[in-house]
Amino acid sequence: MQIIDGKKVAAAIKAEIRAEVESFVAAGRRAPQLVAIIAGNDGASQTYVAGKEKACGECGFRSQVLRFADSLTEAELLAAIALLNADEEVDGFIVQLPLPRHINEQRIIEAIDPKKDVDGFHPVNAGRMAIGLPAYVSATPAGVKELLRRYEIATAGKHCVVLGRSNIVGRPVANLLSQKDAPGDCTVTICHSRTRNIKDICRSADIIIAALGQPEFLTADMVAHGAVVIDVGTTRVPAADAKSGFRLKGDVKFDEVAAKCSYITPVPGGVGPMTIVSLMKNTLKAYKKEVYP
Numbered sequence: 001m002q003i004i005d006g007k008k009v010a011a012a013i014k015a016e017i018r019a020e021v022e023s024f025v026a027a028g029r030r031a032p033q034l035v036a037i038i039a040g041n042d043g044a045s046q047t048y049v050a051g052k053e054k055a056c057g058e059c060g061f062r063s064q065v066l067r068f069a070d071s072l073t074e075a076e077l078l079a080a081i082a083l084l085n086a087d088e089e090v091d092g093f094i095v096q097l098p099l100p101r102h103i104n105e106q107r108i109i110e111a112i113d114p115k116k117d118v119d120g121f122h123p124v125n126a127g128r129m130a131i132g133l134p135a136y137v138s139a140t141p142a143g144v145k146e147l148l149r150r151y152e153i154a155t156a157g158k159h160c161v162v163l164g165r166s167n168i169v170g171r172p173v174a175n176l177l178s179q180k181d182a183p184g185d186c187t188v189t190i191c192h193s194r195t196r197n198i199k200d201i202c203r204s205a206d207i208i209i210a211a212l213g214q215p216e217f218l219t220a221d222m223v224a225h226g227a228v229v230i231d232v233g234t235t236r237v238p239a240a241d242a243k244s245g246f247r248l249k250g251d252v253k254f255d256e257v258a259a260k261c262s263y264i265t266p267v268p269g270g271v272g273p274m275t276i277v278s279l280m281k282n283t284l285k286a287y288k289k290e291v292y293p
């Protein structure tokens with residue numbers, strides 16, 4: 001069994017990005033710039049945005065965080081987005097989710113210029129990705145694919161079971177791995193809350209991607225010997241002995257499942273660091289105008 005070290009892969013990719021950025025800057029160009037908008041005080045969102053800022057520094061990017069109070073109106077947020085859409089020195093930006101409840105998230109996502117939508121949440125990017133056109137692919141599915149690529153895990157013809165059908169992870173990762181590509185060319189089954197015989201379906205999988213947000217859902221009896229298990233879960237569970245008061249738990253019961261796997265990602269240190277690095281890669285693509293020339 002091999003543990004997939006997302007932290008190590010992410011560090012290598014950040015170094016690759018930094019080297020490329022330094023060559024642009026040495027040639028007299030400005031550095032890429034990513035902006036994050038955050039509204040309110042959600043603890044997890046603050047942590048994610050701080051992680052993105054730190055990664056920007058490591059990649060040699062400029063970054064800004066625009067912080068708004070919970071009471072921000074939808075009109076104010078739309079006005080901030082319009083400014084970022086028009087700012088030629090901003091290559092990409094993200095609006096951290098969830099937003100305060102009085103704001104219509106979909107309306108906000110659709111106000112972002114698809115060319116700057118480095119989260120890949122705009123329907124134009126989601127749609128282009130779904131039919132295999134160049135697009136910003138959202139960070140977690142892209143990170144999963146990159147881990148499979150860097151560990152040279154065979155995917156063609158394999159049965160890949162995706163647990164969860166969210167727009168951000170389950171659906172796009174299932175789509176990507178079914179596409180004619182490497183990694184890809186999988187036969188994909190999506191399981192969700194209404195699926196029957198989840199255990200039997202999982203036991204027939206060569207690759208399982210767990211993205212349902214239920215801590216320790218996937219147990220050893222659901223996994224075939226030699227399967228590859230990718231854990232996308234990051235639920236915060238209270239932990240009195242942790243400094244922060246919580247601990248991140250994946251969707252996989254790690255110890256018992258690891259004993260049966262060929263490869264497995266830990267939580268933390270597996271998919272998480274890859275998610276942030278995928279956002280950095282999308283920002284570099286935006287700077288280079290690679291997706292929308």
Ligand code: GUN
Binds near residue numbers: 094095097098119
């Ligand atoms: N909230 C949780 N994950 C994400 C993400 O990848 N992007 C944004 N914008 N918000 C999130």
